[in-house]
Amino acid sequence: MKDRIVLIFWLAAVVAITFVHEPVVLAALLLIVLISIGRSAPGIARRALAAVALVNLTVSIAFVLSAWLAGDAWLQFVLRLNLRVFLLALLTFWMIRHVDLARAAAPWPSLKFIVVLALGQIRTFSAL
Numbered sequence: 001m002k003d004r005i006v007l008i009f010w011l012a013a014v015v016a017i018t019f020v021h022e023p024v025v026l027a028a029l030l031l032i033v034l035i036s037i038g039r040s041a042p043g044i045a046r047r048a049l050a051a052v053a054l055v056n057l058t059v060s061i062a063f064v065l066s067a068w069l070a071g072d073a074w075l076q077f078v079l080r081l082n083l084r085v086f087l088l089a090l091l092t093f094w095m096i097r098h099v100d101l102a103r104a105a106a107p108w109p110s111l112k113f114i115v116v117l118a119l120g121q122i123r124t125f126s127a128l
Contacts (some may be wrong), residue, residue, distance in 0.1 A: 003104035010095040017087060023076060026083035033087065037094055044097070048089035056082050 020026055034041045060078045067074035102119065105112040 003099045003101075004107070006095065006099050007101070007104040010091060010099070013091055014088060017084060017091075020084070021080060023079040023083055026080065026087060030083060030087045030090070033090055033094075037090075040097075044093045045090060048086060048093045051093075052085050052089045056085055 017026075017029065020029065034045065037044055060082060063078060063081075064074045067077075101115045102112060105115045
């Protein structure tokens with residue numbers, strides 16, 4: 001039951017974060033999440049940053065270049081993008097550590113099948 005509740009709260013947080021557009025609010029939420037995670041925050045933050053850094057850097061540079069050539073403002077968009085993606089990745093890495101996805105999906109047989117299949121593939125490819 002705990003796994004299902006945490007998964008539902010995580011899903012709600014992901015949806016809610018997509019509606020936040022102010023970089024200051026996103027930064028505040030990021031700080032709240034980091035403080036809430038506690039002592040494991042640096043490790044989870046490193047993993048989340050490693051997961052999103054290359055893609056975010058590439059997209060940010062491309063957008064800055066495009067906006068610069070067009071003479072448009074770019075700072076708020078780049079801040080919003082990077083803060084939101086890092087916040088979502090951080091929450092996801094925290095959730096993965098604390099939720100047994102197979103147990104959380106247990107009431108829904110089709111979803112549980114997909115989760116178990118995906119987890120099996122992850123473990124197989126991790127071993128290679």
